[in-house]
Amino acid sequence: MSASFERGINAFKEQMDAPVAAFFSSCVRCGLCAEACLFYTETGDPKFTPINKLEPMRRVWKQEYSFWGKLTGALGLSKPVTDAELTEWETLVYDSCTLCGRCSMVCPVGNDIAYMIRKMREGMAASGHAPEGLIGATQRAVTIGSPMGVKLPALQAQIRHAEKDLGFSIPVDVEGVDYMLLLSSMEIMNFPEFISAVARIFRHAGVSWTISSEAFEATNSGIQIGVSEIAAELVERIVAAAAKLKVKYVISPECGHAYMAIRWEGPNLIGRRYDFKVVHILELLDELRASGRLQTSGKETQRLTYHDPCQISRRGGVVQQPRNLMNQIAADFVEMPETGTMNWCCGAGGGVSSNERADEIRLKVFNRKKKQLDVIHPDAIVSACSNCRIHLEDGLEEYEMDIPVLSLTETIAEHLVDREQKEGQQP
């Protein structure tokens, strides 16, 4: 078996639902979505207009699911979608869309364009039009368990390393605890400090938790490339591990799409509800903060801003929590213009960073973030997604901006009140 055009078109047909039909029916081609998309604003090329990225799928909808389209089709007046067109659209759907969903917030008729791009990728992947980089990541995710090929021994080495530094052990495969922490490969490879930071915070707050050796990977290449079966398979691994360890909660780490995958798409991918709840690490931290279990001392005096990872805030709903946490540890927390659910994407989400072909454009469109930063001149940027962080660093380097990028969780860990002190305070 292999990908084929027919399978792709069939996938488009499978993906149509009432929202898609309502969205396509409503578009008046006002072009406002272009102004909401950094790939248009920073290139000025109208082909990057979000709604245009859906054109082949729109035509399939019209020809297959609207009486007028069927009628004109029967009269031979409509042009069927061709494989060549899908090839042409490949870069629009994968390289120049991060699924950030900013267009979906701006469309005056209310079209959720990101919702449709996600669906369109199902057809693109099935027709063999997924980018090489994402195919590789997806294959590694399924065969190795991590899109970056991170195997258990690597995690174990990082854990050992962390344990040595921390002076206490990090729970792995402990049954019956409350929380099971997931990690992204990016954190294991590029930001292993994250593991120590979480361990310190949880020890401080008295959270009972564990990491599963069988399902520690949070990311899900399946939802990025647009293959629901693969995405479901990856979710099933986490669900199985959570069941095995009998945890009440699964923690999604500092990664955007992982949260989308496990929190919002997961149950729908596997077709059943979870027996556990999914929380984002920031949700949990804010909850601990609010309940007084997480106590910090001192505040960063630097001018800090918070970059919302799209899938966590705009698409995920974790908007206020990071702000509460920022205010907890930053004396000079300043928001970028257009922030929260209206924040601009860094330019590398939605699988764009896995796709080498998109390197040039993702750095080019970072200019949008630069413009935002130029307004507030922060001393450092705090975020909650490893992919955002790496790309922010990349982009800042490209634009010769000297601003460090920090993890919110790690920064909080830096401000924990000493355990002894905290215990001393308790009556």
Next chain:
Amino acid sequence: MTEITNDRELHAALNGLGAVQQRLLAAGFVKSVLHLCTDERIARVLETAADPEASDAALAEALKTARATTFDCHTRCGSEGDWLEQAGYFVARAAVAALTPLGQMPGGIAWQAAMSARMAQTSKSIVTGDNTAGLESENQYRLLAGFLNS
């Protein structure tokens, strides 16, 4: 005779140092893992970092080079990771920390250099499979103690 036996002491002691001292120590941390980095640029910038007389301009230039190196060797999200390359990345990151002006690196420059150097060692151990956890930190304790006692 000062002794450093754990990270808390390390952290506190490092942050008690001045800018030049921190930089020189950080350079020492990087040096001990420099063999893990194949990019020659890091060796060059390390010379600057280890030079107590280095001018601000030279340091800034070296920082720029070190930073560029980190971007050339970090692993992108979703691409296949190579832990040996990753070790090189952490060495570069340690060099960046060493060259960063005091106060601009949360946690402290020498501290961050130490952490990154350890990660470089861990990355290597993931490939080689040898259990080297803790070796690098012991090494760092010794380096600091030696420095403080000299």
Next chain:
Amino acid sequence: MSNEKTLGEVLRQQGVTRRGFLKFCAATASMMALPPSMVPRIAAALEKARRPSVIWLSFQECTGCTESLTRSHSPTIEGLIFNTISLDYHHTLQAASGTHAELAREKAMQENFGNYILVVDGSIPTANPGYSTIAGISNLDMLQDTAKGAAAIVSVGTCAAYGGIPHASPDPTGAVAVTDIIKDKPIINVPGCPPIGVVITGVLSHYLTFGAIPELDALGRPLAFYGKSIHDRCYRRPFYDKGQFAETFDDEGAKLGWCLYKLGCKGPTTYNACATTKWNEGTSFPIESGHPCLGCSEPDFWDGGGFYKAISMPTGDITRTAVYAIGAGAAAGVALGAVNRARKKRAEKAHEKVTINDLEKDG
């Protein structure tokens, strides 16, 4: 009747003073929207004008036009002016009857060939000439015959001008207007059901004054009388502009004299002088009496979808059509929706599991 005397002589014979004459001329000028400087010219022209021979033919009509003319403002200057023409043939007004009457017509035609004015009221049946005859002569024949020697034709009333009520659907007689038959004569339409008497005389005065027909609109009507719509000159217009309408004939709005648009007033599309000239010695006009304008000076006013329905309103029962359309649309929509669902189900059934080995195409 003799037509040797000039109009001036006749008027003086009748005891009209110079002053009264000039007053009439001024009124005529104002009615025809001519500048005051034209008054002496009108006076001079009328003074010298010879009483022209007028032949009045009545076809498919109701005599309402004649009623309007004769009952208007009597005795007035219009009445006098009427006396100043030589009405040589008119069914209703002439004393003669039968053969004598027809002889009078033929005589007038012969004596004034090329100079007489032909006035027509009523429409001409064309479906069957026998539907309306006078002395055995069909209306059509009589019109064609009489028109030959006419200097000009005045179609008085909507029937003569546009076919009028006989022409109304289903138009059993095939009624047509004078203009449908006569193509080679100047024709002035003075529509209205009936037309205002003063307008009829005003048109005649104009012809006498200038010896030519007045400026006409696209429907052949003298602009002087038909240049403005009833709506534009209506004293209730401010209520229309403010959106104050009588909803029924006896509601508060009707009592307060609000606009009658919603009650079907055709004022906005009707061109006539009613609102300014008024009827019955300037007493009032229909809208002033609380009734919407019927639009009687417009072609086909009888077929305009009802007197009490505004001109922009749907003529049929749109509500019923809408209900049927919604019903049919709901059924069709659900059916087509079901087809779409089935199509989606088929696609889901045709789905082949995508594995990591299916992400690239062969070759």
Next chain:
Amino acid sequence: MTETELLMWARGPALQVATVIFLLGVLVRILEILVLGRKASLAEARGSAVAGGLRTIVTRSIPDRGTLQRSTFNIVAGYIFHTGFFVVLFLFAPHILVFQDVLGFSWPSIPTQIIDATTIVTIIALLAVLAHRVRHRVMRFLSRFEDYLVWFVTILPLITGYFAFHRIGLTPPTLIAVHIISVELLMVVFPFTKLMHAFTLFMARYYNGAIAGYRGVNS
């Protein structure tokens, strides 16, 4: 055909046909969408989908500040012509009379001078919108024949209406007939084009808001 016959045709059979095409088409289009359905999410909700959907139906009428700044002309001109069109369509006394005839109830009208001025403003806004569509690179890129057709059938009733009101050029019954026919053209074109957004935007906004609201996001 006389002008009265034309007018009677416009008010009679043509209106009947246009009404049938309009309502039938609109209903089919709406039901085609609704019947397709969507799967209920199995993920645990953070917020209310229904509340989010209803909320977005309302709030999406107000542009966010950034978009307003970046697309000021587009939004302002769009607002003016939409508002103007609805004011003229629903608040001019003769129009209300038609709705009353069909619906059985009515509402107050506004002074004709305001309607008149609104019509002019709306026509100008529509001309500006067209100029914008032709000149703006994104809009030009996105535009198809349909977009220009829809623009044409939208501005036509305004122009014919203006001419009919002021009785310019032709006889009043002809002008009214032309005006009514232009509206019928709009009705006939409606279900087959993006004009459908007048109805489907409520669905689109609802779905958008529901998807976001379920996740606790105000979209």
